[in-house]
Amino acid sequence: MYVAREFLIPIALAGVLAMxxxxxxxxxxxxxxxxGFSVFISVFILIIGFGILVFxxxxxxxxxxxxxxxxxxxxxxxxxxxxxxxxxxxxxxxxQQEKIIEQQGQGGPGQAGSMLSGFISGVFGIxxxxxxxxVYLFLFLFYRSRIKNFILKLVPSENEAxxxxxxxxxxxxxxxxxxxxxxxxxxxxxxxxxGFTLVGVEHALxxxxxxxxxxIIPFVGNITGTSITLLAVLAQGGQSExxxxxxxIYMVVQFIQTYLIEPLVVGDQVNINPLFTIMxxxxxxxxxxxxxxxxxxxxLGIVKxxxxxxxxxxxxxxxxxxxxxxxxxxxxxIKSLVKR
Numbered sequence: 079m080y081v082a083r084e085f086l087i088p089i090a091l092a093g094v095l096a097m098x099x100x101x102x103x104x105x106x107x108x109x110x111x112x113x114g115f116s117v118f119i120s121v122f123i124l125i126i127g128f129g130i131l132v133f134x135x136x137x138x139x140x141x142x143x144x145x146x147x148x149x150x151x152x153x154x155x156x157x158x159x160x161x162x163x164x165x166x167x168x169x170x171x172x173x174q175q176e177k178i179i180e181q182q183g184q185g186g187p188g189q190a191g192s193m194l195s196g197f198i199s200g201v202f203g204i205x206x207x208x209x210x211x212x213v214y215l216f217l218f219l220f221y222r223s224r225i226k227n228f229i230l231k232l233v234p235s236e237n238e239a240x241x242x243x244x245x246x247x248x249x250x251x252x253x254x255x256x257x258x259x260x261x262x263x264x265x266x267x268x269x270x271x272x273g274f275t276l277v278g279v280e281h282a283l284x285x286x287x288x289x290x291x292x293x294i295i296p297f298v299g300n301i302t303g304t305s306i307t308l309l310a311v312l313a314q315g316g317q318s319e320x321x322x323x324x325x326x327i328y329m330v331v332q333f334i335q336t337y338l339i340e341p342l343v344v345g346d347q348v349n350i351n352p353l354f355t356i357m358x359x360x361x362x363x364x365x366x367x368x369x370x371x372x373x374x375x376x377x378l379g380i381v382k383x384x385x386x387x388x389x390x391x392x393x394x395x396x397x398x399x400x401x402x403x404x405x406x407x408x409x410x411x412i413k414s415l416v417k418r
Contacts (some may be wrong), residue, residue, distance in 0.1 A: 277323030
């Protein structure tokens with residue numbers, strides 16, 4: 079998986095996204111739309127969604143770059159104060175600090191050139207992988223019946239019913255998890271946007287969208303998004319009240335997300351205990367980087383479903399899983415109302 083990551087990551091991303099759109103394609107096909115056109119509509123909707131997201135980020139980012147010079151001056155002043163604090167509190171003189179910075183930045187023009195070429199190759203790599211994901215997504219959806227029949231032909235005839243059930247449940251868990259995650263991200267955009275605006279964060283919409291999008295990486299994403307927002311507030315010369323406000327907004331949103339949004343919208347479709355959630359995130363990052371962290375939870379959820387339906391693997395499914403909590407009456411009623 080590590081050696082072939084450049085080949086496998088686009089396939090895995092496209093496979094998980096294909097599971098998300100299977101239900102939508104089936105609905106269109108039942109209405110008499112051809113498979114090819116229904117698949118095209120699904121891919122087009124995905125492109126439009128990402129296009130809107132990129133437009134919102136670039137729109138806010140263009141306004142952010144207008145204040146870049148003043149932010150640079152404030153950041154320089156902040157680091158000068160920080161250097162003085164290091165000198166007084168830790169005993170590292172300004173000369174020693176400059177030597178450390180020079181050592182970290184050695185390489186001169188050659189290093190700058192390599193960084194530029196690395197950036198350009200990275201941009202081209204992202205563009206190529208995005209195109210590959212879209213092509214794979216189209217073909218996975220178009221040939222989904224053939225792929226399913228191929229899997230069923232691999233198992234003995236007496237196990238076909240069980241294999242078909244595993245495929246259906248794996249598809250369903252991916253649909254529910256990704257669909258719920260998308261709804262939760264939109265809700266986080268609204269809450270962070272309102273909160274950051276109220277406490278006076280400049281370009282609040284940009285940081286709200288950033289914090290919401292980073293939620294696709296559990297545990298790490300929300301902390302990273304809030305840390306970036308705090309650093310931007312410091313660079314913007316934000317007062318201590320604004321910084322405290324951002325921290326309070328983060329805590330309030332996390333509380334609402336954990337105890338209200340996740341149980342109602344995301345639910346327990348991927349029933350994995352916290353130990354293996356953290357372990358699979360770390361393993362995913364080591365093997366596939368950020369893409370591995372994004373794919374880790376739904377893929378492990380599919381593995382758990384497979385383990386739960388094969389007698390020899392049931393102990394592993396039990397180990398990975400978490401005890402299902404008894405739903406409280408009021409929460410259960412609200413959840414059923416939201417589903418309706």
